[in-house]
Amino acid sequence: xxxxxxxxxxxxxxxxxxxxxxxxxxxxxxxxxxxxxxxxxxxxxxxxxxxxxxxxxxxxxxxxxxxxxxxxxxxxxxxxxxxxxxxxxxxxxxxxxxxxxxxxxxxxxxxxxxxxxxxxxxxxxxxxxxxxxxxxxxxxxxxxxxxxxxxxxxxxxxxx
Numbered sequence: 001x002x003x004x005x006x007x008x009x010x011x012x013x014x015x016x017x018x019x020x021x022x023x024x025x026x027x028x029x030x031x032x033x034x035x036x037x038x039x040x041x042x043x044x045x046x047x048x049x050x051x052x053x054x055x056x057x058x059x060x061x062x063x064x065x066x067x068x069x070x071x072x073x074x075x076x077x078x079x080x081x082x083x084x085x086x087x088x089x090x091x092x093x094x095x096x097x098x099x100x101x102x103x104x105x106x107x108x109x110x111x112x113x114x115x116x117x118x119x120x121x122x123x124x125x126x127x128x129x130x131x132x133x134x135x136x137x138x139x140x141x142x143x144x145x146x147x148x149x150x151x152x153x154x155x156x157x158x159x160x
Contacts, residue, residue, distance in 0.1 A: 016051035029059035034123035
């Protein structure tokens, strides 16, 4: 039975846009992709800004199978896990699977920090506004801005 699922993608090393696009091209059961949003890093060491997006799937894969898809995409992008919340070529997380709750040592669904992170909620709002908490406050323009490689930053709260 196909269910709706969402994955969050982020990159802040190398050609961030290429890392995201390559991963998106290889994600099975893809339905839609949010805009790309540039975001200030949260936690971890000093590092450059991230490029983030959320993808929607219609899938019959299990959460564990989706986690394997995430790890395969990261491996393809040559992600090296050195430091928690450190810079990375690609990070792919299982955010949400309709009707599913999992709490295992290496997989928690819904993602445990997704509702605290503007870099997840802003792109997720494009695809599934009903999942966004009612008390979500639009982030400042120095936290999240619409990505346009050759333009001035546009905030999440400014009209497109």
